[in-house]
Amino acid sequence: MPDNDSILIGGIEQRPIEIHDYSPAWSAQFQLHAARIAAALGPAALRIEHIGSTSVPGLAAKPIIDILLVVQNSADESTCLPQLEAAGYQLRVREPDFHQHRMFRTPQRDVHIHIFSPGCPEIDRYLLLRNHLRTTPAARAQYESLKRHLATKQWPDMNAYAAAKTDLIESLITAARTATANQS
Numbered sequence: 001m002p003d004n005d006s007i008l009i010g011g012i013e014q015r016p017i018e019i020h021d022y023s024p025a026w027s028a029q030f031q032l033h034a035a036r037i038a039a040a041l042g043p044a045a046l047r048i049e050h051i052g053s054t055s056v057p058g059l060a061a062k063p064i065i066d067i068l069l070v071v072q073n074s075a076d077e078s079t080c081l082p083q084l085e086a087a088g089y090q091l092r093v094r095e096p097d098f099h100q101h102r103m104f105r106t107p108q109r110d111v112h113i114h115i116f117s118p119g120c121p122e123i124d125r126y127l128l129l130r131n132h133l134r135t136t137p138a139a140r141a142q143y144e145s146l147k148r149h150l151a152t153k154q155w156p157d158m159n160a161y162a163a164a165k166t167d168l169i170e171s172l173i174t175a176a177r178t179a180t181a182n183q184s
Contacts, residue, residue, distance in 0.1 A: 007094040015109075017151040017161050019060050019144075026054035029065050033111050037069060040087035044079050046070045046118060051126045053147070056133040060144050065111045068126050074117045075100040089113060125173055132176035139172050 030050040038045050052066030053059050071080050081091060084104050089111075093103035099122055102115040116122055133140045146168050155161040 009090075009092050009094070015158060017153075017155060017158070018062060019148050019151045020063050021060050022056075022058050023054075023063070024057075026061070026063070026065060027057075029111070030055070030067065033065060033067060033113075036087050037067070037084070037113065040083040041069075041071070041080055044071055044083075046072065047123075049127065049130075051114070051130050052112075053133075053143075055130050056140060059133060059140050060148065063110060067111065067113045068123065069113050069115045070118055070120075070123060071115060072117065073100075074102055074115045074120075077102065080115065084113070128176040128180070129169060129173050132172055132179070136175075136179075139175065143168060143172065 027050070034048045034050070037048055047068070047070035049055075049068040050065070051068045052064070053061030054063070054065050069080075073079065075096065077091075080102075085091070089104040089106060091102065092105045092112075093101065095101040099116055099120045101122070104113040104115070105111060114122075114126075133143060143165075146165060150161055150164050153164075155164075
């Protein structure tokens with residue numbers, strides 16, 4: 001949960017939560033934006049990954065492409081802010097007390113870029129969840145069912161909707177860790 005030092009640029013926005021059936025176009029959209037980010041940042045982009053529900057084939061999702069971007073120091077905005085703004089992205093979130101997380105998005109609000117530094121535990125969490133959902137049909141079905149149910153409710157903002165998924169997400173990450181440990 002964001003603390004008082006977190007900044008939500010532009011304030012709280014109430015948007016309808018719409019869950020769409022999986023679309024193969026989401027992967028192509030990610031590839032387009034990954035190329036744009038790589039061109040804007042060059043070697044400063046240490047890693048670019050498609051994360052979130054749109055990265056999981058067969059999973060229904062909000063049609064928002066989530067991208068994980070790893071840069072050497074996410075707190076040093078001079079290494080990415082001007083370049084990403086020039087590439088058409090807008091800074092939306094600055095969370096200094098949450099692993100120096102930054103989030104940029106497109107003006108159309110259909111792409112979110114989550115920026116962290118190497119070694120941040122959130123990187124592994126995002127990838128563990130994504131990979132678990134990709135390889136575990138029962139987990140994917142459970143997550144989709146919850147998302148579809150939550151989309152029928154009214155939310156003050158997308159953060160409240162996301163918070164309502166937290167318990168299931170945490171249990172899926174735990175299951176993914178257990179499965180990974182058992183494979184070792």
